[in-house]
Amino acid sequence: DGGITQSPKYLFRKEGQNVTLSCEQNLNHDAMYWYRQDPGQGLRLIYYSQIVNDFQKGDIAEGYSVSREKKESFPLTVTSAQKNPTAFYLCASSPHTGGRETQYFGPGTRLLVL
Amino acid sequence: GQQLNQSPQSMFIQEGEDVSMNCTSSSIFNTWLWYKQDPGEGPVLLIALYKAGELTSNGRLTAQFGITRKDSFLNISASIPSDVGIYFCAGPNDGGATNKLIFGTGTLLAVQP
Numbered sequence: 001d002g003g004i005t006q007s008p009k010y011l012f013r014k015e016g017q018n019v020t021l022s023c024e025q026n027l028n029h030d031a032m033y034w035y036r037q038d039p040g041q042g043l044r045l046i047y048y049s050q051i052v053n054d055f056q057k058g059d060i061a062e063g064y065s066v067s068r069e070k071k072e073s074f075p076l077t078v079t080s081a082q083k084n085p086t087a088f089y090l091c092a093s094s095p096h097t098g099g100r101e102t103q104y105f106g107p108g109t110r111l112l113v114l
Numbered sequence: 115g116q117q118l119n120q121s122p123q124s125m126f127i128q129e130g131e132d133v134s135m136n137c138t139s140s141s142i143f144n145t146w147l148w149y150k151q152d153p154g155e156g157p158v159l160l161i162a163l164y165k166a167g168e169l170t171s172n173g174r175l176t177a178q179f180g181i182t183r184k185d186s187f188l189n190i191s192a193s194i195p196s197d198v199g200i201y202f203c204a205g206p207n208d209g210g211a212t213n214k215l216i217f218g219t220g221t222l223l224a225v226q227p
Contacts, residue, residue, distance in 0.1 A: 004156075031213050042118075042202065042217040043157075050213070058214075090156050094213050101145050101206050101213045105156035 003027065004106035006091050011111045013078065013085060021076045021109045023091035031094040032074035033103060036060060036087045043090060049074055078111060086113050120203055120218030128226050133190040135221045137203030146186035147204040147215070148177050157202055161188070193225050 004025045013019045023032065031050045035043040045058030049068040063082025068074055074093075078085045088110050092103040117140045125133060137146070145164055149157035161172050163179035163186060170177055176189045186205075190197055200220040207214040 006156075033214075040219075042219045045207075045214065048214060088154075092156075101215060102147065102159060102162050103204075103213070103215055104159060105149075108154070108156045110154070 004091060004093055004104060006089075006106040006109050008109060009107070011109055013111060013113050015113065016080045018077055018079050019111065021078070021089055021091075021111070023074045023076065023106060025072055025074075025091075025093045025106075027093055027095070027104070028071070029093035029095045029104075030071070032068070033092040033094070034058075034064070034066065034074070034076045035090040035092065037090060037108075038087050046076065046089075085111055087111060118203060118205065118216055118218040120221055122221060123219070124222040124224070126224045126226070127193055129194060131193050133193055133197070133223060134187065135189075135201060136185060136187045137218050138185045139205060140184075142183040143186075143205035144183070145206050146177070146179050148175075148186070148188050149202045149204060151200045151202065151220075153199070160201075190223075193223075195225050195227050198223060198225050 007022045033048040034046040037043050044060050046064050047066040049055035052071050055066050055068050065077045088108050090108045091106040094103045120137045147162050148160045151157040161170050161177040166183050167181050168179040174191045178187045200222050202220045203218040204215045207216040
């Protein structure tokens, strides 16, 4: 089945540690996105990529990094510079780069800081 | 910057009741999307609207693209317990140039059997 997978479902990070969240899609979508969701809040854009080997910062990129070496993969690294990393992280992809915008989401990864 | 105001913030209803929620924007949108998020899961696209005045249904759900292009409405008829979740509206953040979306803060729906 086509879709977006995120792993792991839960991730624990120690203080000062970098962690990488995985996002893979087999939908052949060009664009991919990372969002952060905090309790009672909407989704905030961290990074997005419209094409392989290219990505742009979203609204809250500080303390995060990404790469887009393959069309189907868009991993997110939460660095030690992110002071409040505990949140629910959602990856999304989109088949269009303009026009009829529609994004499809993965199941999410919950990151907890120990 | 653009903002999406979604209301109500939460709703507590009895099974079988109809539900209405809306979303307003500070600027004109050319696309409106409605998502539902179950607890601990990613949002699922319910309905996509691309034309002012458009009325689209998906089962018991009906959404409308407001004539002013600054608002959208979602209605759920004859609610059932599995309708529980958070409903988000979303629209293009930059007129569609990059496919970026801005999301509302969500409407939490609770349905009592």
